[in-house]
Amino acid sequence: MALLTYREAVIDIEAGEDVLSALLRAEIDARHSCRAGVCQSCLHRAVEGKPPPAAQEGLSDAQKALGYFLACLCRPETPLAIVPAQEAGDRFEVNVQAIDRLGGDVVRLRLEHGPDFVYRPGQFVELIAEDGLGRHYSLASHPEEDSFVELHVRLHPGGRMSGFIAERLTPGRRMCIAGPLGSCIYEGIDPDQPMCLVGSGTGLAPLVGILRDACRRGHRAPIRLYHGVREPHGLYLHDQLETLACERENFSYVARALSVPPPEGGDVAAAVLERETAVADTAFFLCGGERLVTRLKRELYLKGAPLKQLRSDVFAPAS
Amino acid sequence: MSSLYDRLGGAKAVDAAVDLFYRKVLADGRIARFFEGVNMEEQIAKQRAFLTMAFGGPNNYTGKDMREAHKRLVAKGLNDMHVDAVIEDLSSTLRQLGVGENEVKEVAALANSVRNDVLGR
Numbered sequence: 197m198a199l200l201t202y203r204e205a206v207i208d209i210e211a212g213e214d215v216l217s218a219l220l221r222a223e224i225d226a227r228h229s230c231r232a233g234v235c236q237s238c239l240h241r242a243v244e245g246k247p248p249p250a251a252q253e254g255l256s257d258a259q260k261a262l263g264y265f266l267a268c269l270c271r272p273e274t275p276l277a278i279v280p281a282q283e284a285g286d287r288f289e290v291n292v293q294a295i296d297r298l299g300g301d302v303v304r305l306r307l308e309h310g311p312d313f314v315y316r317p318g319q320f321v322e323l324i325a326e327d328g329l330g331r332h333y334s335l336a337s338h339p340e341e342d343s344f345v346e347l348h349v350r351l352h353p354g355g356r357m358s359g360f361i362a363e364r365l366t367p368g369r370r371m372c373i374a375g376p377l378g379s380c381i382y383e384g385i386d387p388d389q390p391m392c393l394v395g396s397g398t399g400l401a402p403l404v405g406i407l408r409d410a411c412r413r414g415h416r417a418p419i420r421l422y423h424g425v426r427e428p429h430g431l432y433l434h435d436q437l438e439t440l441a442c443e444r445e446n447f448s449y450v451a452r453a454l455s456v457p458p459p460e461g462g463d464v465a466a467a468v469l470e471r472e473t474a475v476a477d478t479a480f481f482l483c484g485g486e487r488l489v490t491r492l493k494r495e496l497y498l499k500g501a502p503l504k505q506l507r508s509d510v511f512a513p514a515s
Numbered sequence: 516m517s518s519l520y521d522r523l524g525g526a527k528a529v530d531a532a533v534d535l536f537y538r539k540v541l542a543d544g545r546i547a548r549f550f551e552g553v554n555m556e557e558q559i560a561k562q563r564a565f566l567t568m569a570f571g572g573p574n575n576y577t578g579k580d581m582r583e584a585h586k587r588l589v590a591k592g593l594n595d596m597h598v599d600a601v602i603e604d605l606s607s608t609l610r611q612l613g614v615g616e617n618e619v620k621e622v623a624a625l626a627n628s629v630r631n632d633v634l635g636r
Contacts, residue, residue, distance in 0.1 A: 229564075229580075232573040234529075236560045253526065254563070493555055498542055502534050503559055 197244070197275040203283075215240070215251075215278070216267035227280070231268045238267040243285045244277035256504060257384025262316070264379065284322045284374035288313040292369045293344050295361070299432030300425070301351045302398060303361060306337075306344040307373065315339060317405030318382065318481070320509070321375035323347065323357070325365075331357045334402035334483065334509065335376070338409060345373070348401040348432070378402075380481060380509040382409040390417045390478045394468050394492060396424040399484025400433060402509055406481055411444070420448050420471070424464025424488065428453040465492050475501040482508040519571035519621050523614065529566045532608050537562045539604040546600045549588050569605065569626040581632035589635045598633060602626050 198206040200218060209218040216238050219226040228238040233253055242263035251270035252260045264281060279285050290307035298304050305323075315321070317338050324330040337346035351358040365371075380402055385391065391410060393403040400423050410419060425431055430453065437449040450471070452464040465488055472478060475496050482489045489510050496506060524531070537559060541547055550558065561584075568574045585593060602623050609619045 229575075231575050232567070234560075234564045234567045234572075234574060236563075254530070490555075494541070497555065498538060500538075503537075503555065504534075 197277070199272055199275055201244075201275070201277040203279060209272070212271060214268055215270040215272065215276075219267060226267060228268060233266050233269040236266060239264055239281040240267050240270075240278045241265075241281050241283075241285070242276050242278050245272070245275050247276060248273065256379065256507075258379040258381050258507070261383050262379055262381070282377075284377055287324070287372045287374045290345070290371055290373050292365060292367050292371060294367060295365055298348065299434070300427065300430040302430070302432045303349045303351060304336075305333075305347040305349060305361070305365075307347070307371065308344050309373070313345075313373070313376075315345070315376035316381040316383075317409040318380045318402040318509075319376035319378045319405075320402065321345070321347075321373040321377065324372040324374060325357060325360045329356055329360065330374070332377070332511075334378075334398070334405070334511075336401040336404040338405060338412065340412070341408065346401075348398040350398045378509055380406070380483065380507045382406050382413060382415075384504075385410075385415070385479045387414055387416045390474065391415065391419045391481070392468070392472055392478050393419065393421045393481045394424070394464065394483070394488075395422070396464060396484030396488045397430065397511070399488075399509070399511060402483050403481060404433070407447075411447075416446065418446050418448065420450065422450045422452065422464050422468055424452045424454070424467075424484070426454050428456060428461075464488070465495075468492060469495055469499075472496070475499045478505065480506050480508075482506065484511055486510045486512065519618065519625075520567075520573075523570050523618060523622075525572065526567075528612075529563055529570060529572070531612060532566055533559060533563050535611060536566065536605060536608040539608060540601065543600055543604055546597050549591065549593065549597070565626075566605075568629070569622050571621070571625060576629075578629075578632040581629050582635050585633045586635060593634065595630070595634065598627075598630050 200207040200209045207218050207222050216226060216228055226238060229235040247265035247270055251265040255264055288309055290309045293306040293308045296304045315335060320332050320334040322330045323333050333347040335345050336348055349361055351362055395403045403421060423431060431451045434451060441447050441449040450467055452467050453461045480496060482492050489508050493506050493508055497503060541550055568576050605626055606619050606623055
């Protein structure tokens with residue numbers, strides 16, 4: 197394997213040269229600005245090989261574990277295959293195992309994958325139905341417990357992927373996924389640090405994966421999960437999560453439907469801001485629509501939460 | 516004598532200061548409006564770059580970058596008073612972290628050195 201591979205192409209890199217310079221010399225339009233490891237705009241991800249630690253200075257523990265690095269600081273000594281940070285990377289063939297209606301307009305997809313596909317709970321993939329039709333979905337499954345990946349899909353009336361899943365998808369059909377992507381995972385967290393998971397709609401999916409991972413890794417401190425939806429029938433894992441909250445002493449579950457007046461219902465962000473008081477010591481995971489995630493991130497930060505403890509994953513609507 | 520950046524503690528000092536500093540800026544009624552609707556991760560990366568420059572650390576920032584980056588804000592009314600507010604927030608961050616008065620002055624002077632570029636003059 198060559199010392200540097202970008203997407204599929206072998207890139208010429210000189211001894212002691214940094215990856216960013218080599219990419220630019222090869223006329224690849226790599227995003228960059230400061231060239232001093234500060235602005236982080238030249239963030240890339242190694243899909244094969246391990247970047248030198250010096251190239252991961254200032255990144256989060258999750259990003260380090262997932263092979264992200266700064267191209268301007270990276271002088272590889274062993275072979276590296278890299279892609280830009282936001283790019284999904286390799287495609288994998290999967291087999292549709294089950295399609296089940298959960299609650300409201302949410303469908304659960306279970307897809308069998310081969311051993312080549314490796315991921316961490318809480319990451320997301322691009323699900324590719326056919327050429328030109330791909331959407332991002334988070335993973336609710338756990339690689340050490342499940343033989344499949346699990347996706348929660350909200351069916352949008354008139355949505356192309358929704359139509360495909362509702363009308364054309366059947367068990368046994370083969371599809372592709374690309375990824376995994378995202379760094380909202382259980383990493384760099386102290387088992388004695390409280391965790392707060394907040395999701396709106398199918399933002400619950402990655403949180404389920406992260407919750408399962410935290411339990412499996414022996415997380416001891418309290419874990420509080422908030423699920424916010426518009427209508428009560430959107431609380432699609434209500435019974436399972438209530439049961440889990442009864443069984444596990446350190447787990448609690450708060451459900452909020454916007455259409456139900458407070459205190460039982462209302463705005464989930466308000467519930468989080470009211471109940472979460474020790475924000476400086478808590479590990480936050482915020483997943484779902486942009487408005488909720490942006491608002492909570494800002495408010496929690498202003499209340500004293502360090503930005504490193506505000507992990508988030510914004511679900512952007514398909515354009 | 517070692518450089519200002521080394522005396523302050525290098526990249527670790529930037530790490531320690533950036534959360535405190537950006538929180539002060541967002542909570543500062545004089546300048547908060549310029550940060551409305553921005554992506555916090557991207558903004559924190561920019562603040563890290565700014566602090567690295569102000570701490571005398573390695574950076575490749577040019578006057579042109581500074582002008583380009585703040586053009587939109589100047590059009591929204593960014594002026595000397597707002598630059599003063601940022602330098603004030605920066606100084607109080609450093610004092611809170613126990614940095615000595617001489618270093619605080621040096622940092623403020625470096626931050627001040629980009630004033631004209633930021634304001635497009």
